[in-house]
Amino acid sequence: MSNTAHPKILITGATGQVGSKTIDFLRSNKEIDLVAAVRSPEKAALYMAEGIETVTLDFDDERTHLPAFKGIDRVLIITGYTVDMLRQSKALLDNARKAGVQHVVHLGACGRDDTTVAHWAWHQLIERYIEWSGFSYTHLRPETFMQNLLSYGGKKAIEAGVIHAYVDNARLSWVDVEDVAQVAALALTHPELHSGKTYRLGYDAKNFDEIATLMTSIVGKSFRYEPLSPEVFLRAMQHAGAEMAYMNCVYDHWKRYAAGTIPGADDTFDNFPEITGRQPERWADFIEKHKAEFDY
Template sequence: MPTSKPAVLVTAATGRIGGSVVRSLAEDDSISLVAGVRSAAKAQALADQGIRSVLLDFDKPQTLGPALAGIDRVFLATGYSVDMLRQSKEFLDAAKKAGVRHVAHLGACGPDDTSVAHWAWHQLVERYIEWSGFSFTHLRPEAFMQNLLHYDGTQATHRGVVRQFIGDARISWVDGDDVALVASRALLQPQLHAGQTYRLGYDAKSYAEVAAIMTAVLGQPFRYEAQPPEVFLEEMRAAGAEMAYMACVYDSFKRTASGAIPGVDQTFDNFAAITGRQPVKWEEFVRKHRTALAY
């Protein structure tokens, strides 16, 4: 007798990483893909692409049970807010009741003993996933290359000037689409990726080095202009961001710039084994986003 396909729910399905996970999974007919969205308008946009969606709002707990009905595996990504702790717990409690078996969680960078606050919050969510008895894959991306384009609505690169807040520090980078590809592999074959914590960072560069790569690839002059981390705080406040979370990011920027966080430039060699591909490096990322970066 034929068996039904496992249903995979992608939360934040129209966000940067969630949207990329949806695209990675959309052509695979071994699963039944379900996209979690917060509005009917976003649901319609997905329906136009032939993708089934459900209404799911982390701040409306009454939406969780219906969204999770019949779901076998989930990709969990929460917003840049201290509310992620409450949201994740309520979602995972509802997922447990619904019979979800595997959770691929989008966390943050850092080793287990990190003292960077928002990185540690994500690790508390990881521990709750484990405590709840789910099969799991923890994803810990380093800095997203997409931050060069914008961060929470604030433009990072404008007419050849890269404005960022970590001084001359070198940090480890990953393309968000590569993170989504790892997530999709974990969701398609959870038996191969269960119990794994994947740290995802493959190219260590300073912003000045990134600007030099942009100059070489795009044939236009780019330069890095280091800004005080306090400027970041003011920009996030002006953008309406949740400031408890952004204050943690501000602290991590200050500590990174001063060299007080060891290992921020650490890279890893797990990507090819997980995906069968090589990770995107900065030269390729700049070529891929030429239209957004060129001026």
């Protein structure tokens, strides 16, 4: 544990969507010591320039784990999008326990406890390992990120007002990344309030036709949805040389969304005001906030 007066909090995935937004929520908190975990000096430079401490942490290089965890009291764990997340998370948690980390906030995935969507279930196995390891914990299970309609896989998700997705007309549950990050920040700063909790985070259920209609109304340009076959996604991932053990799972869950065979795909929750004291972002607000990015 930290020998300082303030708890020391480590953010993994610090340059990603949720990690960077969590740091934004924490950076002005004078009651904690904040540390950003990065994989390279180049990525460290951004945070070092802002006066935020950084450490090198490579999930695949166990030699970096214990030095990164030195003095850390609490950690946000955000894993990568490969089947290696299982091995990586176990090694990371084993070393966090050796280093004396007390509280783990884990960014998981969608799904009810009995999910059979493979990569969602993998996250739940990590949740169980966190509990078995004896940590104080908070599990976060965000539904589909609204930001996926700004970009997905490093590419624009909407071209000239046309939205493409692989789920036919399925209704999904959605959450703003910033709302997920705020819950993560609160769980890290107040583990006494959030320990032992599993928070499912999804607050607006809509299909893509409904989202396109909202965009048309708010942005003032025409938007429409054109569904794509999940086979298009599969071929794109194969062509890109992606890690297919994970991407085959994603392909399968697109098919199941489209077929309507994922129970609770449009589940929404009322926990956000109790956790944060405010209302969650919903689609109309999100589109208004990002109107300039959606414009074309």
